[in-house]
Amino acid sequence: MIYADLTADKLNGLKARLQAELDGFKKQNLALDMSRGKPSTAQLDLSMPMLEQKLNFKPDKIDYRNYGLPEGIPEARRLFAELLEVDFDEVIVLDGSSLNIMFDTVARAMLFGTYEGATPWSKCKTKFICCVPGYDRHFGICEVFGIEMISVDMTLNGPDMDKVEKLVSEDESIKGIWCVPKFSNPDGTTYSDDTVRRFAALKPKAKDFRIFWDNAYCVHELYDGEVALLNIFDECKKLGSEDMVYEFASTSKITFSGAGISVFVTSKANIAYAKKIMFYQTIGPNKVNQYMHYSYLPTVEKLRAHMREEAAIIRPKFEALIGALAPLRKEGLVAFTEPKGGYFVSIMVQKGCAKRVVELAKEAGVKLTGAGATYPYGKDPNDSNIRLAPTLPPVDEIAKVADILAICIRLASVEKQLSLIEA
Amino acid sequence: MIYADLTADKLNGLKARLQAELDGFKKQNLALDMSRGKPSTAQLDLSMPMLEQKLNFKPDKIDYRNYGLPEGIPEARRLFAELLEVDFDEVIVLDGSSLNIMFDTVARAMLFGTYEGATPWSKCKTKFICCVPGYDRHFGICEVFGIEMISVDMTLNGPDMDKVEKLVSEDESIKGIWCVPKFSNPDGTTYSDDTVRRFAALKPKAKDFRIFWDNAYCVHELYDGEVALLNIFDECKKLGSEDMVYEFASTSKITFSGAGISVFVTSKANIAYAKKIMFYQTIGPNKVNQYMHYSYLPTVEKLRAHMREEAAIIRPKFEALIGALAPLRKEGLVAFTEPKGGYFVSIMVQKGCAKRVVELAKEAGVKLTGAGATYPYGKDPNDSNIRLAPTLPPVDEIAKVADILAICIRLASVEKQLSLIEA
Numbered sequence: 001m002i003y004a005d006l007t008a009d010k011l012n013g014l015k016a017r018l019q020a021e022l023d024g025f026k027k028q029n030l031a032l033d034m035s036r037g038k039p040s041t042a043q044l045d046l047s048m049p050m051l052e053q054k055l056n057f058k059p060d061k062i063d064y065r066n067y068g069l070p071e072g073i074p075e076a077r078r079l080f081a082e083l084l085e086v087d088f089d090e091v092i093v094l095d096g097s098s099l100n101i102m103f104d105t106v107a108r109a110m111l112f113g114t115y116e117g118a119t120p121w122s123k124c125k126t127k128f129i130c131c132v133p134g135y136d137r138h139f140g141i142c143e144v145f146g147i148e149m150i151s152v153d154m155t156l157n158g159p160d161m162d163k164v165e166k167l168v169s170e171d172e173s174i175k176g177i178w179c180v181p182k183f184s185n186p187d188g189t190t191y192s193d194d195t196v197r198r199f200a201a202l203k204p205k206a207k208d209f210r211i212f213w214d215n216a217y218c219v220h221e222l223y224d225g226e227v228a229l230l231n232i233f234d235e236c237k238k239l240g241s242e243d244m245v246y247e248f249a250s251t252s253k254i255t256f257s258g259a260g261i262s263v264f265v266t267s268k269a270n271i272a273y274a275k276k277i278m279f280y281q282t283i284g285p286n287k288v289n290q291y292m293h294y295s296y297l298p299t300v301e302k303l304r305a306h307m308r309e310e311a312a313i314i315r316p317k318f319e320a321l322i323g324a325l326a327p328l329r330k331e332g333l334v335a336f337t338e339p340k341g342g343y344f345v346s347i348m349v350q351k352g353c354a355k356r357v358v359e360l361a362k363e364a365g366v367k368l369t370g371a372g373a374t375y376p377y378g379k380d381p382n383d384s385n386i387r388l389a390p391t392l393p394p395v396d397e398i399a400k401v402a403d404i405l406a407i408c409i410r411l412a413s414v415e416k417q418l419s420l421i422e423a
Numbered sequence: 424m425i426y427a428d429l430t431a432d433k434l435n436g437l438k439a440r441l442q443a444e445l446d447g448f449k450k451q452n453l454a455l456d457m458s459r460g461k462p463s464t465a466q467l468d469l470s471m472p473m474l475e476q477k478l479n480f481k482p483d484k485i486d487y488r489n490y491g492l493p494e495g496i497p498e499a500r501r502l503f504a505e506l507l508e509v510d511f512d513e514v515i516v517l518d519g520s521s522l523n524i525m526f527d528t529v530a531r532a533m534l535f536g537t538y539e540g541a542t543p544w545s546k547c548k549t550k551f552i553c554c555v556p557g558y559d560r561h562f563g564i565c566e567v568f569g570i571e572m573i574s575v576d577m578t579l580n581g582p583d584m585d586k587v588e589k590l591v592s593e594d595e596s597i598k599g600i601w602c603v604p605k606f607s608n609p610d611g612t613t614y615s616d617d618t619v620r621r622f623a624a625l626k627p628k629a630k631d632f633r634i635f636w637d638n639a640y641c642v643h644e645l646y647d648g649e650v651a652l653l654n655i656f657d658e659c660k661k662l663g664s665e666d667m668v669y670e671f672a673s674t675s676k677i678t679f680s681g682a683g684i685s686v687f688v689t690s691k692a693n694i695a696y697a698k699k700i701m702f703y704q705t706i707g708p709n710k711v712n713q714y715m716h717y718s719y720l721p722t723v724e725k726l727r728a729h730m731r732e733e734a735a736i737i738r739p740k741f742e743a744l745i746g747a748l749a750p751l752r753k754e755g756l757v758a759f760t761e762p763k764g765g766y767f768v769s770i771m772v773q774k775g776c777a778k779r780v781v782e783l784a785k786e787a788g789v790k791l792t793g794a795g796a797t798y799p800y801g802k803d804p805n806d807s808n809i810r811l812a813p814t815l816p817p818v819d820e821i822a823k824v825a826d827i828l829a830i831c832i833r834l835a836s837v838e839k840q841l842s843l844i845e846a
Contacts, residue, residue, distance in 0.1 A: 036490070038489050038490050039489060041482040041486065044480075044482070044486065044488040044489060047488075051478060051711070052477075054475075055474060057467075059464040059467070063464065063467065064682075065467040065470075065679040065680065065682060066461050066462060066467060066679070066680045066681075067459070067461050067675075067680045067681055068681075095518050095519070095709060096518070096706075096707075096708070096709045097705045097706045097707065099704070099705055099706050100704055100705040100706075103703060103704040103705065104704070107530055107534065110534060111530065111533060111534065111545065111568070122534065122545060137703075137706075140702075140703045141703055143703075144700060144703040145534070252490075252706070256488040256489070256711050257488065257489045257490045257706070258489075258490055258491075258706050258707045258708070258709065258710065259487075259488060259709040259710055259711035259712065277567060279563075280526060280560075280563045280564055280566075280567040281522070281523055281526040281527070282520045282522055282523040282526065283519075283520045283522050283523075283560075283675070283680070283681050284519075284520065284681045285519070285681070286518060286519045286681065286682040286709065286712065287681065287682055288474070288679050288682035289682065289709065289712060
């Protein structure tokens with residue numbers, strides 16, 4: 001680390017200079033936001049023709065404007081079955097929020113168990129493994145249901161599978177694990193084939209253990225060409241373990257956020273069990289919206305072409321951010337891998353500096369995701385990870401944010417080094 | 424009852440003649456359906472202009488195509504606040520299925536209790552009062568959660584309030600009651616002012632008791648002029664009991680079924696509590712769809728005008744059905760009140776005849792709602808109630824269905840009378 005060998009004098013000089021630079025930005029009264037993984041206006045505009053289509057319903061057959069089809073319209077189920085390489089009968093298509101399907105899936109397990117005759121999770125000790133850094137909304141579901149969270153670190157190939165295998169084989173109270181297998185939130189890591197195979201081959205002590213496979217970024221490549229993720233269901237079917245996996249996806253970052261359609265994929269046995277309870281829960285999803293989506297993006301090919309247009313908007317933002325952070329990486333002030341897709345850049349600053357960086361940025365008018373948000377209970381044990389979300393702001397703002405961020409990281413690192421010298 | 428004094432010979436002659444009439448219909452291989460409260464194609468077509476609107480979003484303010492606003496868009500909340508005469512802050516607008524809100528509200532109570540610190544219903548004995556005849560989907564929610572159901576009969580003014588008051592004041596395990604206060608399903612009864620006041624004044628032994636006020640047909644008048652339902656929240660607020668009421672409504676029978684928007688209305692304290700948990704459940708409802716609805720029906724006045732067009736389609740169907748059943752009512756073979764709104768005609772045939780009528784109709788190619796469906800556990804103690812749903816078929820089919828139904832009722836009554844003589 002570039003500041004490691006500096007004297008207190010030099011560090012204090014540096015600190016003053018960095019502080020002055022930051023003060024320069026403060027005077028501009030900026031209000032920049034890189035805190036949330038939201039699509040930009042330009043991205044949303046891409047899907048406007050979807051709303052302008054003329055839809056032809058079939059009153060003589062199944063009228064999608066009327067009640068019925070609680071598992072979603074066949075066209076949408078077929079499309080996602082093809083995209084995710086599973087059987088039609090393994091797909092249910094629901095409303096806009098895949099988080100809602102995940103929450104409801106855990107809620108069902110809490111109240112009814114994960115299969116006929118299983119003990120409801122609310123009636124036994126229940127723990128989940130959380131890959132860290134990870135997605136705060138996953139952790140939130142555990143928190144609200146009182147499910148104890150156990151962290152397992154991410155590696156460049158996915159979660160540390162030695163740890164995962166040991167934990168699930170030894171502890172019967174471990175009932176689930178949260179995964180974002182492709183372009184993981186926030187790291188951007190895609191699980192290796194070996195990782196996926198080890199997931200499929202897990203031998204959990206708990207018979208009702210489930211893998212929550214949140215494939216939120218399944219078609220969210222930043223660059224041309226597909227980043228392959230091994231199909232976990234193919235691997236599971238070889239071993240007969242397909243009841244162990246719940247997969248989720250949605251169009252929230254394909255068309256409109258929260259106004260798209262979401263997908264629940266699992267074994268036929270799990271689908272049948274879920275449907276039995278869901279019959280009591282809802283008269284079915286918004287089929288008009290599903291049909292509108294299907295009509296606009298009727299094939300996997302069209303869907304991928306649409307995502308290339310999205311990528312063309314997003315890519316320069318990622319590149320601007322990564323470009324600005326690259327020198328700091330060289331200087332050892334920050335570590336990160338360059339994501340090939342997804343919505344985030346996840347950086348590791350010096351231990352004990354993440355909160356301070358977020359605080360300094362806030363003072364300069366830049367809102368970042370709260371430090372710690374990527375860990376269960378909001379507690380990053382190293383206070384080191386910061387999730388950056390470059391999709392929402394325009395590209396020229398990204399450059400400015402990146403400049404400010406670089407100053408904040410430097411300043412926090414200098415302060416840290418000074419405190420080490422003083423101690 | 425017209426057949427009460429006939430001899431067995433006469434009855435047998437009548438039976439043979441009715442059976443022959445029914446056989447005549449059987450030869451026609453009909454496939455008529457009056458089993459489900461679904462809008463007709465003509466009704467659905469009324470809302471097609473909604474899909475053809477040009478929607479202007481506001482990227483500079485809150486963009487409804489993006490994440491945010493878990494409680495729904497302000498325009499829709501304001502509209503329903505005005506329609507249901509409650510405060511803006513007492514309304515949350517969600518997705519297409521109000522059944523989903525009801526299920527989730529019970530699920531939340533099961534897992535978390537109805538207020539901070541309350542015992543979750545899954546951790547105590549929980550019973551619900553069900554007004555009968557009533558809505559099978561309400562009873563289904565109780566059934567799936569293992570909530571014991573206690574039936575209370577409907578009167579012409581709403582449920583028998585003497586019984587309701589006695590039950591809730593004596594039994595701490597009674598945690599809720601299902602109500603359809605306007606054009607009740609299936610009776611079409613609108614609760615009297617006195618009934619609504621007595622609901623607001625309930626003194627339940629269970630502090631966490633809740634009234635599930637499913638106002639599904641709040642604007643579903645069949646005739647010009649509004650059928651008034653006293654606003655329960657006004658009455659509750661006089662007594663400080665507004666935390667006791669959850670109100671639900673939706674546009675499923677206003678625009679498109681299951682593709683509309685639904686509404687949850689309750690006290691500010693209940694809203695705050697629900698939102699705290701819902702934050703973990705969903706990133707929010709489909710705001711594009713909400714905005715589409717609002718743009719098409721932006722005022723209560725326009726909404727009511729739209730409903731008058733709906734009524735013009737539905738009314739002749741109700742009248743055809745009621746006209747065909749009127750002679751049988753005179754003859755004492757069937758009892759019913761003529762609904763002024765809603766989606767059903769509920770008839771009471773001779774005790775022990777409902778199942779037989781539905782069976783006979785089925786043989787003749789007419790599908791009716793299963794006898795018993797309007798009672799908890801599907802068990803009508805008198806086997807007498809049949810719910811008729813005249814909205815879906817075209818009006819000329821209604822006439823045919825009504826003719827067949829009349830024969831089935833006569834035939835079942837004659838058979839019953841014969842069995843009484845034989846016994």
